[in-house]
Amino acid sequence: MTDALNTLPDSQTADQPSDQELKAKRKKSLSFVALIVILAVILYLIWKLFFNHSVSTDNAYVGAETATVTSMVTGQVAEVLVSDTHQVKKGDLLVVVDNRDAKIALAQAQAELAKAKRQYKQTSANSNSLNSQIYVSDDVIHSAEAQVAKAQADAGKAQDELQRRSQLAASGAISKEELSTAQSAVNTAKASLDVAQAGLNQAKSSQKAAQSNKAANDALIQGSNENSAPDVLVAQTRVEQALLDLERTQIKAPFDGVVTSRKIQVGQRVAPGSVLLMVVPLSQLYVDANFKESQLENVQPGQKVALTSDLYGDSVEYQGTVVGFSGGTGSAFALIPAQNATGNWIKVVQRLPVRIQLDPKELAEHPLRVGLSMEAKIDLTSK
Structure with missing residues (x-):
């Protein structure tokens, strides 16, 4: 029994690994982990250098400038x-x-145009008539001036006769009746002179009025003709507006x-x-692809895009071109923008719409409709 007790620890000691074996196993495990990490880094570098040439999303939809x-x-x-x-x-x-209302408005505008042209012709004719009146008034003024001169001569003669008769009346050579007649003749001559002078003034006033009227008429038609007069142009514009409304x-x-x-x-x-x-416009459709913000580092306008639609499946591939980026994310322009200034804020990866232009020829062969779902894959090397 003593031998059995003595042999038991030796067998247990034989079953337990030594420190060297534990160190060897630990070293082997660490080497295996390091090998896995190195392989992962190598694979990532290979993917980054040779295979990371595109970004894709299925959050894309067909749009159009309707x-x-x-x-x-x-x-x-x-x-x-x-x-x-x-x-x-x-x-x-x-x-x-x-x-029918548009036709009536057009007829009214055309009538106003004809009236404006007729008024221009009438104004032009009035200018000619007033010009003739000015020439006639010159003759009237000359005649009135002659009448004034004649009245002045008659008044002077009557005054001389009155003076002579006054001298004769003082010596009793003529009667008082003759002196009174001479005085009446002087008064009549002076009245005739006043009438002649008034006629001359009236003739001059008439000439000035005719000149003013002619100047006013000339101002209405100066520098224009029947087709370029202001009233005619206004009427012509109304006719064009009526034609446009009818169209x-x-x-x-x-x-x-x-x-x-x-x-x-x-x-x-x-x-x-x-x-x-x-x-x-089915021939002018585009795609708005909503990419994650972390995907857009190397995306630039002009890059080529491969697109497929759920309508045709993978059998039909569209070739598009990146046109540009939206001015902000969808949440930024929402009716009620997200308010992140809260205590329970959680970061959410945002998406930015990227506008992709489609080929009209491909759209003609395989038409799309607004709102259809698309998958877009941007080739980052195609600048």
Whole structure:
């Protein structure tokens, strides 16, 4: 029994590893971990140098600069020639507004234009007539001046006769009746002189009035003709506005596209600014790809982008080009922006919209629609 007790510790001691073996195992484990870390670093460097040439996202959607077609005139809708999903070409007629009011306004504007031209002709004729009156008034003034001279001579003669008769009356050579007659003749001559002088003044005043009227008429037509007079130009502008309003009763497509969101019916009354429908340009679509902010370090405008849509799957690949970046993230322009100045703030990786232009030829072969989901992959080496 004593031998058994003596042999038990020796067997346990033989089963336990020595310190050297433990150190060897520990060294081997650390070497294995170091090897894994070195391999990971090497793989990361290989990926970084040779394979990290693109960034991708599936948070991308098709967009377009849609046209909201509105009415420019007031009136009742007479015809609606399109419906939703209709494809239209630039200049195709979409909606017709009742044009009878516009035709009446055009006729009134044309009548005002004709009246303005006639008034210009009348003003021009008045200037010629006033010019003739000025020439005639010269003759009238000369005649009035002759009448004044004659009246002055008669008044002087009558005054001389009165003076002689006054001297004779003092000596009793003539009667008082003859002296009174001479005095009456002087008074009559003076009155005739006053009348002649008034006639001369009236003739001069008439000439000045004619000259003033002519100057006023000349100011109205000076430097212009029948087509360039101010009143005529104003009337012509009203005619052009009426023509434009008449043309706007026929609402046409601004470009090629598909009609959507039709909101108008026949018989409905519209006013300027009323929304009628929308036109989506299918040949001018783009993609807004929302990349994480950590992906955009090396993204630049002009880089090529490979895109696929959920509509066609991976069998159809679009080739796009980075156009630019949005001015801010979606949350920055939200109706109620996020308020991060709180005690329970948690950092969230933000996404920035990147605008990608699509090839019109590829869109013609495989049409897309606004709002469809896309996957975008930017080639960072394609500058």
